[in-house]
Amino acid sequence: MSVDAFAVLAEPSRRRILERLRRAESSVGDLADALGMSQPTVSKHLRVLREAGFVTVRTAAQQRIYRLDVRPLRAVDDWLGPYRRLWADHLDALERHLESQE
Amino acid sequence: MSVDAFAVLAEPSRRRILERLRRAESSVGDLADALGMSQPTVSKHLRVLREAGFVTVRTAAQQRIYRLDVRPLRAVDDWLGPYRRLWADHLDALERHLESQE
DNA sequence: CGCTCATATGCCTGTCAAGTAATACACGCT
């Protein structure tokens, strides 16, 4: 968990990996194939994701199966909380306005 | 809106600026003072934030007053949507499990 | 034990972004 979650998500390739792992766990080679990236590149991104807690690994024969862990994403979601209140409030204000128009 | 929202948020200084603007709109100098950053640094970050739509500016005399705009944050929130479903589902599963235990 | 497949790691290079210092620009005031 050494690296900041936002910094991890800043890299588009890593978001693509997460999107894929959201559907199903996957081996490194499958990810590289599916995303059109080289195997070393995928491995490096997976290392970053793993160290930040976004994924966990399991060894199956000679493959490493990576699986999504949602906890860092929940942290991002929590960070968004106070801001979400802002637009929720604005929506409330809009609703009140619309009601007063009727 | 040229730059990716996640890349913008990856910079801790910019998140601090957003946190401050969440409480109240502010001039460049006030931000620099409050956050202990140099004025050019703040201006530079504000430019990035502005080009990505996170803030809007208004000119008041010789000051530029910056104000938060939540739309890019809503985009991030939307991106999180499918993942939020994941842990919501897991919670549901947990609840069902607990119910079956009673 | 050597071979092979799957993955990880090291090294190199190019790129890009952050911070600083100096400077330019815009506005208001006298």
Added chain:
DNA sequence: AGCGTGTATTACTTGACAGGCATATGAGCG
């Protein structure tokens, strides 16, 4: 018009990081 304040912009230096290639590690199998 000239001056001072507030802000933007520039040039420069430095550091981090991504991608490519080559190579190391490790597990399974003959």
